[in-house]
Amino acid sequence: MEAYAYASALKPIGQANRTNPLVFDEQGVRDVREVETGPAEDDDVEQTLAVMGGAAGNAGSTT
Secondary structure, eight states, X not given: OOOOOOOXXXXXXXXXXXEOOEEEOTTOXXXXXXXXXXXXXXXXXXXXXXXXXXXXXXXXXXX
C-alpha cells in the first residue's frame, strides 16, 4: 500500500478574488485592507479535493 500526502489550498477557482477584511496589528489597532487571493492552479484543486475526501484526478467532476 502506498501512502500519499496532499495539501489543501483555499483559493478561488477560475479568477482572483478581492475582499476587504478587518485586520488588527500587534497593538490591536484595526484597519480594513484590500486583499487579493490569486486563482487556484489545477494541482491546487486536485489536492484540495483529495484532502476533502474527493478522488484526486476528478477535479471539475459534477458527478
